[in-house]
Amino acid sequence: MPETDLKLLIEAAEEAGRIARRFSGPVAQSWDKPDGAGPVTEADLAVNEMLEHELRAARPDYGWLSEESVDNQDRLSAERVFIIDPIDGTRSFIEGSNTWAHSLAIAEKGEVIAAAIFLPMRDKLYTAARGMGAFLNYERIHPTTRADITGASVLAARPTMDRQHWRNAPPAMDRSHRPSLAYRTALVAQGRYDAMFTLRPTWEWDIAAGDLILREAGARTSDRFGAPLVFNNRDPRQKGMVAAGQGIHPKITEALVPEDAVPRI
Template sequence: MPESDKKPLAPAAPRFDWQADLALIADAAREAGKVAMAHFGQSPEVWWKNEGRSPVSAADYAANRILEEILRHARPNYGWLSEETDDDPARLSCDTLFVIDPIDGTRAFLAGKDTWCVSVAVVHKGKPVAGILVAPSLHEEFTATIDGPARRNGQDIAVSTAGIEDSLKLASAQDMVAIFSPILRPRIERVDHIPSLAYRLALVADGRIDATLVKKSAHDWDLAAADLILARAGGSVTDLDGQSLVYNREDVTHPVLCAASADILPALLKNISRIPRS
């Protein structure tokens, strides 16, 4: 065939090394965890945001700063969304970005409780592709990439094998349990409140609880890393219509959600008898 008749080759699809990104965010999250631990139990200064509904402490800001220093220097082309950084609409034009909660569970942190964590995710085209939760006070780390297993402290984890006919450990407020049908409710064993949403989802991924309900208005930074970890462990978190979550939209809040193993989630959703107001 003459050279002039040859069709040009299509450009190769970009290759992404999400394992390298996981290594990067893991190092950064561990450093942020060390910074937070230096404030833990030390009564850090506290301010109130969202019209006085949400506390933020000097520890949150300090952990956020170290994450920014490490991650933005390493990946200057990635966008940025963090609970403790003023939102920059430029993130909407980024295919890939970091989604950060420097301390998920600030109320627990300030109360001296161990159930808080540093949550860091890489989100690509609306989906998390690498994520880590570091819970330094509990000596736990949960990790996953889109093409690898979910792990806790380096060991593979999986969701509970409980079926819809079994007794189900559900982490939720009492008023949220009432959304389930009277048929299912007697089989629900409600677990005490777990302040960190990210850590709560990790417990579903780890099989320590079977499911959780999430009140409306959770944010991308509460969910992205834990969403991926749960998915790679065999579970899912969706809205009440069974729709998966999309990240890095203009509105970063989400409706009421349900999380469980992929095997029982559809049945749980079918057993919702009323839509909660909160």
């Protein structure tokens, strides 16, 4: 990995924040994307345009995968690829909340090697590079060391606690929620919560940056069945995500129903 890759992502994330703050979420133009893919705003597109122009100019040999760009399968033959969510938590942005984030990552042969998650309205910059640790505003972060799943603090949507997803009764965990998946991953890496999980098919751009930040912090990540996350797939969706400290991660994946018994959600 070029030494400047993380610096490139940080500078791009900070510029993304400057652009996004020019828009007022509640009055920014917004519309629904086709096929129930969720909302998009003029801010998402403005940020994406800048990121694609600046990042691809800086690394013309890297592939490109972004929520707001037409997917070009040429990325599959690239050794390295940008995986970008211009604004993660667009609904939160539209509502005028401050819990949306810019999520930027670079993957090499399926593994994320550099990542930045920036919440400009909260002045929180989470960063990581492979083998270099994870940081919040340049201070080292670590996950919790909790080993008991009972009473664990978790970030998850309400439907994930339905009985159908668990081998037995859902564990007695203290559930909270944040609208941005990237922010959820960062909060677990920071040790603010013991775990996060999402059980739906999950877009790579929502979790790629968080995957590295979590692992570099010392947490464990996987899909909902405990398999390692591999990025830049032809279909850029993962089978959900579970992220937690080393002690409770396997307890969560073992408590979930196996792949052959998964319900549709």
